[in-house]
Amino acid sequence: MSSPGTNSEEDSSSHLPSLSPYPTFLRKLTRKNNWDNPLRDCDPQKASKVFVGTDNVTSVYLVHDDIELRRIAVAMNQYRGSMTEKVDLLPIRPSELDEIGVLPQQTPSDLSCNLAKKLHHDLELDEQAAVALSRVLIEAQREVTRWTTGSVSKALTVSREEGCFSVNPESRSCACGGQR
Numbered sequence: 467m468s469s470p471g472t473n474s475e476e477d478s479s480s481h482l483p484s485l486s487p488y489p490t491f492l493r494k495l496t497r498k499n500n501w502d503n504p505l506r507d508c509d510p511q512k513a514s515k516v517f518v519g520t521d522n523v524t525s526v527y528l529v530h531d532d533i534e535l536r537r538i539a540v541a542m543n544q545y546r547g548s549m550t551e552k553v554d555l556l557p558i559r560p561s562e563l564d565e566i567g568v569l570p571q572q573t574p575s576d577l578s579c580n581l582a583k584k585l586h587h588d589l590e591l592d593e594q595a596a597v598a599l600s601r602v603l604i605e606a607q608r609e610v611t612r613w614t615t616g617s618v619s620k621a622l623t624v625s626r627e628e629g630c631f632s633v634n635p636e637s638r639s640c641a642c643g644g645q646r
């Protein structure tokens with residue numbers, strides 16, 4: 467395979483990130499700095515902005531291993547400008563949601579990937595709960611896991627071969643689960 471078409475040093479890595487321990491929820495960030503800066507400044511109020519959703523609902527995915535992580539990272543780019551855009555993910559442990567008394571609700575996803583549909587959850591977080599969660603995560607020094615363009619490209623190739631419906635419109639059946 468050829469190397470990913472990017473000159474950026476940061477994005478030249480095609481290493482596939484791993485996350486442990488599992489299971490873990492993943493919140494996709496618009497910008498990595500939206501978490502990194504408040505983490506550095508120990509500012510839960512500011513950090514909580516990454517959880518702001520419509521009607522106090524925050525969308526997350528629950529993954530149980532590296533394979534699910536890889537498939538979800540790819541599926542998340544379905545509606546973005548480029549399928550190889552970098553993906554920044556903030557892990558949240560189930561115990562950390564217990565700690566603030568939030569019960570995740572399994573809900574449908576608008577992604578075509580069948581695994582994404584299965585793993586999608588809503589968190590009901592009002593402003594106060596979002597700050598409380600941020601405080602827990604800052605105390606844990608939680609860092610963002612970045613999928614570089616190189617990593618996403620590599621994972622994308624695998625997902626195409628697997629027939630993931632998010633990336634392969636011709637596919638009839640997918641290793642992520644399901645047929646059509």
Ligand SMILES: [Zn+2]
Pocket residue numbers: 537541578579580581582630631632640642
């Ligand atoms: Zn899929």
